[in-house]
Amino acid sequence: MNNKEFISALAQQEGLTARDTQMLVNHLVAELTSQFESGNILTVQNFGQFEVKKKLERVVVNPSSGQRMLVPPKLVLGFKTSAQLKSRLQKGGEA
Amino acid sequence: MSEQKLTPVDIASGLSRRASVPLRYSEDFVRSFFRAIEEGLVHDNVVKVKGFGTFKTVSVDPRESIDVNTGARIEIAGHAKVSFTPDAALRDAVNKPFLEFETVILDEATDTAAMESLDEIPVAVVAEPVAEKPAAEKPVAEKPAAEKPAAEPAPVKAVAEPAAEIPAVEKPVAEKPVAEKPVAEKPVVEKPVAEKPAAEPAPAKPAEKKTAAALVADKPAATTSTTAPVAEKKTAGAQSGKSTAHALCYILTALLFMLIGYIIAYYWRPVELPDFSVKESQEQVIPAEEEPEPETPAVEAQPAKPAIPAETRDYPQVEGGEYWIVGVEGTEVMRPGKTLLNFSLQYYKSKDFVNYICTMNDIKNPDIVPLDMELKMPKLLKKEQ
Numbered sequence: 507m508n509n510k511e512f513i514s515a516l517a518q519q520e521g522l523t524a525r526d527t528q529m530l531v532n533h534l535v536a537e538l539t540s541q542f543e544s545g546n547i548l549t550v551q552n553f554g555q556f557e558v559k560k561k562l563e564r565v566v567v568n569p570s571s572g573q574r575m576l577v578p579p580k581l582v583l584g585f586k587t588s589a590q591l592k593s594r595l596q597k598g599g600e601a
Numbered sequence: 602m603s604e605q606k607l608t609p610v611d612i613a614s615g616l617s618r619r620a621s622v623p624l625r626y627s628e629d630f631v632r633s634f635f636r637a638i639e640e641g642l643v644h645d646n647v648v649k650v651k652g653f654g655t656f657k658t659v660s661v662d663p664r665e666s667i668d669v670n671t672g673a674r675i676e677i678a679g680h681a682k683v684s685f686t687p688d689a690a691l692r693d694a695v696n697k698p699f700l701e702f703e704t705v706i707l708d709e710a711t712d713t714a715a716m717e718s719l720d721e722i723p724v725a726v727v728a729e730p731v732a733e734k735p736a737a738e739k740p741v742a743e744k745p746a747a748e749k750p751a752a753e754p755a756p757v758k759a760v761a762e763p764a765a766e767i768p769a770v771e772k773p774v775a776e777k778p779v780a781e782k783p784v785a786e787k788p789v790v791e792k793p794v795a796e797k798p799a800a801e802p803a804p805a806k807p808a809e810k811k812t813a814a815a816l817v818a819d820k821p822a823a824t825t826s827t828t829a830p831v832a833e834k835k836t837a838g839a840q841s842g843k844s845t846a847h848a849l850c851y852i853l854t855a856l857l858f859m860l861i862g863y864i865i866a867y868y869w870r871p872v873e874l875p876d877f878s879v880k881e882s883q884e885q886v887i888p889a890e891e892e893p894e895p896e897t898p899a900v901e902a903q904p905a906k907p908a909i910p911a912e913t914r915d916y917p918q919v920e921g922g923e924y925w926i927v928g929v930e931g932t933e934v935m936r937p938g939k940t941l942l943n944f945s946l947q948y949y950k951s952k953d954f955v956n957y958i959c960t961m962n963d964i965k966n967p968d969i970v971p972l973d974m975e976l977k978m979p980k981l982l983k984k985e986q
Contacts, residue, residue, distance in 0.1 A: 507645035507647060509651040512649065530616070530622075530630055531650065531652075534630070535651075535653045535691075542691070542695050546604060546607050547605070547606050548611075550608075552639075554683065565707065573706060574706075574707040575704050575705065575706050578699060578702030578704065581697075581698065583685075583687045585685030591642075591683065592680065594643065595642065595658055595681040
C-alpha cells in the first residue's frame with residue numbers, strides 16, 4: 507500500500523476528497539514530527555508506541571575489509587507494536 | 602528535552618491548531634489515520650505514508666527454545682511483527698542534535714579499550730536528560746585524544762580502576778597546550794617580520810606598517826577564535842578555560858612586544874629620514890626590474906645604482922644582468938635555420954645575449970621558438986657599477 511492508496515483509503519473512511527486528506531495528513535505529520543523532535547512519546551491505543559531513542563556511538567567492523575568505523579551517536583524514532591495489533595495481525599485481520 | 606507522554610488527543614489538538622479545523626474533527630481524523638494504517642497492515646502488509654515512514658509486517662517463523670526455569674524444550678509460535686522505518690525527513694528532524702556527526706574510519710592502531718573507558722563517563726551522565734547532549738558529544742570530541750595516547754598504558758589501566766579515568770579524560774587538556782603552542786608562538790615569530798619593514802621605513806611606510814600590524818593583530822584574534830571552540834569541544838571542564846586563558850596571555854604579550862617594537866621603530870625614523878627619502882625615490886623604480894626581495898637589496902643597491910634609465914620601466918629586465926634593456930634595436934622574423942644565437946652574434950657580436958632576447962620577447966625556452974615569430978632585438982645599456 508503506497509501513499510496514494512493509503513490516502514484514498516483514508517479519504518473514503520472520512521468522506522473527504524483525496525486532496526483534503528493529503529493536506530490534513532501533511533499537517534498531522536508535521537505535528538508528529540515536531541512532537542518527536544522534542545523527544546515526546548506518543549502512545550496510540552490498540553496500535554503502538556512511538557518513542558525517540560538514544561543510540562550511543564559504537565564501533566562497527568566492515569566484515570569484508572576488516573575496517574573499523576566509529577558510528578556517531580544518534581536519536582532514532584522507534585515503534586513498538588501494541589499487543590492488540592500483534593494479535594490481530596496474527597489472526598489475519600479478524601477481530 | 603522534556604519527555605512527555607502523549608496520546609492521540611494531544612496530537613489532535615496540535616493538528617486542529619495547524620490545520621484550523623475543529624478539535625472534535627481532528628481527533629476523529631487522527632484516530633482514523635492510525636486505523637487506516639492498521640487496516641493497510643492487515644490487508645497489504647506494507648503501508649507507506651509520505652513524510653512519515655513505512656510500516657511493514659514481518660512474519661517470524663516458529664522456533665524452538667528452552668524454558669530457562671524448567672529446562673524443557675518449548676516452541677515459540679510464529680508471529681507477526683511490525684517494523685517502522687521513518688522517512689528521511691522525519692529521521693533527520695528527530696536526529697537534528699547529532700546531524701553534523703559522521704561515521705569516522707578508525708586507524709589500525711586505535712585502542713578501543715581506551716575509548717570504552719571514556720564511554721563510562723557518558724553512560725553515567727546519560728541518566729539525567731538535561732546533560733544528554735554534551736555527554737553524547739563528548740565521546741566524539743575525545744576520540745582524537747583517545748587515538749593518540751593509545752600506546753600509553755594509562756588509558757588501559759583506566760579500565761581496571763575507575764580512579765585512573767581522570768588522567769585519561771584530562772589527556773585532551775594536557776595535549777591542548779601543545780597544540781596551541783605554535784599558535785601562541787606565531788605572533789612572536791611574526792614580530793621580527795613586522796619590525797623589519799618598520800626598521801627600514803620611508804615617508805609612506807608608517808601607514809603600511811600600521812596595516813601590517815593590524816593584519817598581525819587580526820591573525821592572533823582569528824587563531825584565538827578558532828582555538829576557542831576547539832577548547833570548548835574537547836573538554837567542558839574548568840581546565841580548558843584555564844589553558845585558554847594562558848593562550849590568551851601569550852598572545853597578548855606577543856602583541857605588546859610588537860607594539861613596543863613599532864613605537865621604537867617610529868621614534869627612530871626621523872633620525873634616518875634624509876637617507877630614506879632618497880631611497881624611496883629609487884624604490885619606486887627598482888621593483889620594476891627586481892621583483893623578488895624588493896626590500897633587502899634596496900639597502901645595498903642604493904649606492905651601486907645611482908642612475909637607472911627611465912626607459913627601463915617600459916621593458917622587461919634581465920635579473921642580475923649587466924645591461925638594461927632600454928629600447929628596441931630592430932626586429933627579426935624567425936625563419937628555418939635561424940637561431941637566437943645567430944641574432945645575438947649578429948646584433949651584439951657575442952653569443953651571451955640570447956638571454957636578453959628571450960626576456961625581451963617573453964620566450965620561456967630558448968630552444969623552442971615558433972616559426973615566423975617576430976622577435977624584438979633589445980637595445981642595451983651597460984649598467985654602471
